[in-house]
Amino acid sequence: MKTVIKTTNLQKIYNNSVAPVKAVNDISLEFKEGEFTAIVGPSGSGKTTFLNLIGGLDKPTGGEIFIDGTEISTMKESELFDFRLRNIGFVFQSYNLIPVLTAKENVSFIMLLQKRPKAEMEKRATEMLEQVGLSDKLNSRPNQLSGGQQQRVAVARALASKPKFVLADEPTANLDTESAFNLLDIMEKLNKEENITLIFSTHDQRVIERAGRVITLVDGRVSEDEVGSSRFEV
C-alpha cells in the first residue's frame, strides 16, 4: 500500500517554559493509504502537537514530514495554506464549524474554496450529510445542532472534498458516550467507503478499540504501535 504520510525523527521543542519541553520527541512513523489510526496517550503526551505538525499547522524544530513524498516543513506559509486546502481534512475537538453558515454550506466550504463546480458541490454535500445521518439538518446553523451533530458535520466536511487524509484531534472529547460511539462508527464507515486515510487522537479508552492501528505516545515518544489488534480479536 502507498505511504501517504511519513515522518523522520520529527521533533518539536517548546522553549518558552522553565525547562524546554520536548512535546514531540524523535517520532518516525509512516501512514499508509486507507489506514484508520488512533493516536492515544495521556494528556500532554504530544498528540495535538504531532497532529498539528503533520497537518502543516505548526513547524517542527527538527526532522522531516513527507506527504505523498513532498517535504512540507520547509514550505512557505502561503504554500502551506494551499497545501492544506487541497490535501488535508481537519476535525477539531471543538469550534469546527463556521457559525454563520448552514450545515450544508459548511460541508461545501472546502470545495467552494477549491472552486469545484457548483453541481458537484451540491451533490457531494447533500450526500455526505446523508452519510452522517443529518439529511434533515441541511439548512440548520451550527447553534441549532447538538455537539454530536456538529462533530458529524465536521467529519462530513473533512471528507467531502476527498483529501489525501483526515486529521481529527480528539473529535469525541466533548461528546457523551453514545454520540462518541456514533461518531466513531461514522468515521470508520467513511474511512472504508471512501478509502481516505484517517488519523484521530483520543485519550478515551472506550473508542480506542475501533481503530485499525493504535499508536501510543508517552512524553512525546512512540511507546507502542499496534496494528489490527483488537478488531481481529473480537
Next chain:
Amino acid sequence: MKILLILAWRNLWRNRKRTLITVSSVLFAVLLATLFVSMEKGSYERLIDSMVRYSTGYIQIQDVLFDEEPSIDHTLLFDEEIEAILKKNDEQIAFHVPRLQNFVLVATENNTRGSILNGIDPELEIRMNDLNEDLVKGEFLKPDDNGLMLAEGLAGILNVTVGDTLVLLGQGFHGSTAAGTYPVKGIVDLKIPEINNNTIYMSLSEAQWFYGTGNRVTSLIIMPENPARTQQLAENLRMMIDPEWHRVLTWEELLEDLLNLMKFDVAGTMIMMMILYIIIAFGLFGTILTMLIERRKEFALLFSLGMKRAQVAIVCFFEALFISMAGVVLGIIISIPVVAWFYHHPIPLSGDMAEAIADYGFEPVLPFSADPNIFLNQALIVLIISFLIGLFPVYKVFRIHIMEAKK
C-alpha cells in the same frame, strides 16, 4: 468571491444590536454633519446671493483703475468695442446692467447730506434685483426719467417726500461741477441701514448728463445665462477686452473681503466636524476591534481549513465597509428630507439676533442650504474614514498566528 460577501453579510447579523448601534452612530454623525454644513452654507449663500443680486452682480467690467481708486474719472466708456464684445458672448450672457455711481451732496432748504447717486437703467435693474418691489411710495423710475428715487431712510433724514424738489451738487467728469435740481418721484425701502440712509437713484442717461461723463459707466454688470459658468464667461471676456484700459472682475473678486471673513468662520465649523468624524471613527474602530478579538478562534479555523489570509481580510474589510455604507446611505436618506424641511422652514430667530438680521433686510431666520454637494461631501468623507478604518482588520488578519489563535 460570493462566499466572502455572504460571510461578511451574515457576520454583521451575528450581533444585531451592536451592528445597529454602530450603523446608527454613523447615521447620526452624517445627519449632524450635513445639518451643520447646510446651516452654515445656508447663511453664506443667503449673504452672497443678496450681495450678488443687489450689489455686485456676477461679473463686472470696469475701468482698469476703478477697483483701486473708485472715481468718476476712472469710468468705462461703454462704446461699440464693448458692445461688440458683449455681442460675441451673447449666448452666455442673459443681460447686462450698466451703472454710474458717484458721491453727491444732496440739499433741501434746511438740510444737507452726502449720499451715493446711482445712475441706473431702471428696466435692467429690475430684471437684476426686483428693485421695483422695494417701492413704498410714488412711482418707479422710467428710462430717461428726469426725476429721482430716494431710499426711505434718506428721505426721512432729509424730511422730504414724493413731489418735493432736491438740489444735487457734485464733482463731475474731469473736475467739472455737477449741479441740478430734481423732483422726488418715488421712495424705496432698501432695508440695510447703511444703504437705506444714503442712496439716491437716477436714470442712467440723466446721471451721465449730470456728471458730464457722456456714455460712461462706473461698472458694467454682466449677468450670465448660467451662473455656474461665471468663471468661464469671465475668462472669455478677459481674453477679449483691452487689458490696458479694462478689467473683468467676478463676484468672488468683488466680494473678496467678505469671502475671506467667511473662510475664517469655516475653520470653526471644521473643528466641530473633526470632533464628529473622530466620534464616528472611534465607534467604528471599537466595533471592528471587538469583532476581531471575538473571532480569533474562527480565524484560526478558517486558516487551518486553507482559507487564504487575503480572503479572510476581504471579509473583515467588507464588514467594516457594509456598516459604514449602511450608516452613510441611511444618514443621507434621512438628512435629505430633514435638510429639505429646514430649507423650506428655516429656523426662526428672536431677540437681538433677529433684529440685527432684520436690519440687513433679511428675514430673521437661520437659512439652510440644499446644495447636493453637502450630502456628497459628507458621504465621501465618512466613507473615506471608514475605508481607512477597514484597513485595520486587514492589517491584523495578516498578523494572526494560527497556533496562538487556536488556543
